[in-house]
Amino acid sequence: MSMKVIPYGRQDITQQDIDAVIKALTSDFLTQGPTILEFEKKFADYVGAKYAVAVANGTAALHLSTMALKVNSQSKVITTPITFAATANCVRYCDGEVVFADISPETVVLDVDKVAALLKASPKGTYQGIIPVDFAGYPVNMEKFRALADEYGLWIIEDACHAPGAYFTDSKGQQQWCGNGVFADLTVFSFHPVKHIACGEGGMITTNNKELYDKLMVLRTHGIHRDPAHLNENHGGWYYEMKELGYNYRLTDIQSALGISQLANANERMKRRRAIAERYDRAFAKAGIALAAPGKGIGHAYHLYIIQVNNRKALYDKLREKGIYAQVHYVPVHTMPYYQGLGYKKGSMPVAEAYYDKCLSLPMYPTLTDEEQEYVISVILANPQ
Ligand SMILES: *Cc1c(COP(=O)(O)O)cnc(C)c1O
Numbered sequence: 247m248s249m250k251v252i253p254y255g256r257q258d259i260t261q262q263d264i265d266a267v268i269k270a271l272t273s274d275f276l277t278q279g280p281t282i283l284e285f286e287k288k289f290a291d292y293v294g295a296k297y298a299v300a301v302a303n304g305t306a307a308l309h310l311s312t313m314a315l316k317v318n319s320q321s322k323v324i325t326t327p328i329t330f331a332a333t334a335n336c337v338r339y340c341d342g343e344v345v346f347a348d349i350s351p352e353t354v355v356l357d358v359d360k361v362a363a364l365l366k367a368s369p370k371g372t373y374q375g376i377i378p379v380d381f382a383g384y385p386v387n388m389e390k391f392r393a394l395a396d397e398y399g400l401w402i403i404e405d406a407c408h409a410p411g412a413y414f415t416d417s418k419g420q421q422q423w424c425g426n427g428v429f430a431d432l433t434v435f436s437f438h439p440v441k442h443i444a445c446g447e448g449g450m451i452t453t454n455n456k457e458l459y460d461k462l463m464v465l466r467t468h469g470i471h472r473d474p475a476h477l478n479e480n481h482g483g484w485y486y487e488m489k490e491l492g493y494n495y496r497l498t499d500i501q502s503a504l505g506i507s508q509l510a511n512a513n514e515r516m517k518r519r520r521a522i523a524e525r526y527d528r529a530f531a532k533a534g535i536a537l538a539a540p541g542k543g544i545g546h547a548y549h550l551y552i553i554q555v556n557n558r559k560a561l562y563d564k565l566r567e568k569g570i571y572a573q574v575h576y577v578p579v580h581t582m583p584y585y586q587g588l589g590y591k592k593g594s595m596p597v598a599e600a601y602y603d604k605c606l607s608l609p610m611y612p613t614l615t616d617e618e619q620e621y622v623i624s625v626i627l628a629n630p631q
Pocket residue numbers: 303304305306329330332333379405407408435436437438447448449
């Protein structure tokens with residue numbers, strides 16, 4: 247008999263989701279129809295932003311964002327080494343230079359003090375932007391990054407691929423939702439099946455900036471303008487102009503229908519993720535292997551639940567043997583061979599590298615049952631950590 251595998255993350259597709267996709271398949275539009283707009287509107291409402299642009303995946307969302315903010319070979323952009331490679335790669339797509347700053351050991355997100363030190367050490371104008379990541383679903387304090395960005399004239403792209411539905415509490419006591427456009431210029435999300443909302447592939451960019459919104463809409467479809475107000479000439483109803491180099495980074499109506507249906511259950515699934523995290527926290531309190539629980543006023547989205555252990559490889563292998571497929575997030579980006587080839591060195595980000603040596607992501611998804619979670623906990627506690 248084959249053992250049932252418990253992965254670190256997985257999608258939850260309901261009959262309602264299936265019905266929504268079938269309805270989309272039998273409608274007039276498979277792509278470029280009205281469902282995309284509906285998804286954009288509903289997602290913007292969900293995170294509290296004015297505008298949302300649906301795109302093919304989270305990586306496309308990042309690429310369009312660096313394009314819209316005019317990253318080029320003169321640009322230096324600061325980001326964290328503890329993220330998926332795409333966060334840094336989007337700067338390279340536009341020939342910009344990635345500058346890594348180390349993480350905070352408590353929160354595992356980009357350390358605002360280290361970024362401040364970096365900015366202070368160079369003349370103003372050296373850097374163009376910052377890309378903080380709401381790693382694991384922990385919401386970065388974007389108010390602090392905004393203050394720094396304003397001081398140095400930088401833009402902010404928030405990579406919230408782990409954090410739809412997360413919030414922090416600002417200095418005025420207001421809950422600020424990831425992607426609400428208050429502090430970040432652009433925020434990107436992913437709808438890959440391991441993320442909170444599954445579209446198969448999919449992504450979203452949210453903003454409160456109308457100019458950036460218009461730019462993204464055009465870049466998403468080849469740089470083509472159709473609005474007569476924006477055309478240099480007009481030969482008739484068929485006429486359009488390609489005015490800049492864009493891409494086909496569109497999401498389909500089929501995927502949007504799935505996204506809308508998934509979004510309807512997002513709050514319920516978030517509750518379940520938080521309940522699972524609490525149960526892990528309680529179980530591991532004595533062993534002292536969990537990351538610090540988020541402080542008051544922090545709405546953690548728990549894309550990942552991470553422990554830190556000295557015997558990481560042995561525990562990973564043991565879990566695997568027991569049908570539990572834990573993961574590691576992430577191998578620090580600056581140590582990837584591609585980035586080492588560009589001159590980045592192992593040893594340059596000591597906090598991130600020490601974190602990487604010990605981190606392990608445990609199963610965390612809404613359909614993980616209590617029994618499965620108990621099993622995961624018992625295997626971990628029965629082995630040396
Ligand atoms: C998943 C992810 C991406 C990329 O999203 P895709 O939809 O897979 O292209 C970017 N950044 C982070 C932090 C992610 O987790």
